[in-house]
Amino acid sequence: MLEQIDGMVLKTKDYGETHKLVTIYSGKVGKFQALAKGAKKPKSRMAAVTQPFVFTRFFVYMGSGLSTIQQGELLHSHRTIREDFVKTAYCSYVAELTDKLVENKNADPYLFKQFQQTITWIEENEQAEIPIIMYELKLYKIAGFAPVLNQCLNCGSTQQPFVFSVVEGGFLCPACRHIDPEAIELSTKLARLLYLFSEVELERIGSIRMKPENVTLIQKLLKAYYDRYGGYYIKSRKFLDQLDLFKE
Numbered sequence: 001m002l003e004q005i006d007g008m009v010l011k012t013k014d015y016g017e018t019h020k021l022v023t024i025y026s027g028k029v030g031k032f033q034a035l036a037k038g039a040k041k042p043k044s045r046m047a048a049v050t051q052p053f054v055f056t057r058f059f060v061y062m063g064s065g066l067s068t069i070q071q072g073e074l075l076h077s078h079r080t081i082r083e084d085f086v087k088t089a090y091c092s093y094v095a096e097l098t099d100k101l102v103e104n105k106n107a108d109p110y111l112f113k114q115f116q117q118t119i120t121w122i123e124e125n126e127q128a129e130i131p132i133i134m135y136e137l138k139l140y141k142i143a144g145f146a147p148v149l150n151q152c153l154n155c156g157s158t159q160q161p162f163v164f165s166v167v168e169g170g171f172l173c174p175a176c177r178h179i180d181p182e183a184i185e186l187s188t189k190l191a192r193l194l195y196l197f198s199e200v201e202l203e204r205i206g207s208i209r210m211k212p213e214n215v216t217l218i219q220k221l222l223k224a225y226y227d228r229y230g231g232y233y234i235k236s237r238k239f240l241d242q243l244d245l246f247k248e
Contacts, residue, residue, distance in 0.1 A: 027112035034067040092236040100232040101143040137198035145229040149195040
């Protein structure tokens with residue numbers, strides 16, 4: 001059955017001498033793979049619409065086996081991302097994390113919209129850390145291992161200040177913080193922001209100013225949290241870690 005699907009390319013893989021196997025993410029179908037015949041040929045029309053991060057209107061034969069792309073119409077090239085190695089690194093991380101945590105053909109228009117907004121934000125802005133944190137938290141929720149950020153995970157209390165426990169999986173209140181002596185204390189403002197990031201759409205965020213040390217703290221917490229619960233190695237994150245070392 002031929003379907004029109006607006007989606008973004010997460011990754012491609014060579015398939016034979018001239019074809020590509022393309023992983024596409026869309027609001028209509030979710031994540032799926034499709035064969036782009038002849039896409040490796042320099043003059044192929046498929047080459048332009050199957051590059052990473054391009055947003056394309058695909059016409060795909062969806063079958064029980066491997067789907068096949070019949071043609072594609074470029075909607076947004078996101079070309080400036082590929083011209084900037086830092087933006088490319090950020091988007092590669094977002095795309096790889098999505099590919100690892102989103103199940104095949106599990107449509108979620110809301111999450112896809114957040115994915116699109118995150119990619120667009122990275123393309124149009126210099127600072128991408130906060131949007132990526134917001135998207136990570138929403139992905140964790142979809143994948144079923146989101147931290148508890150609205151109350152104490154042990155007793156349900158909303159008494160602050162909270163500490164964040166990687167081992168226990170979220171916030172602990174003052175009465176329960178003894179459960180994890182290594183939990184990290186958060187200011188009331190930072191704890192609220194972390195909850196806000198997990199719940200609010202990126203488009204509703206105008207400009208949030210955070211101290212660099214607070215951004216770094218949240219990034220380290222989420223990195224440790226993913227390493228404990230995520231289950232998949234994210235190759236692109238290693239390059240981002242190297243960029244952070246380079247900045248220092």
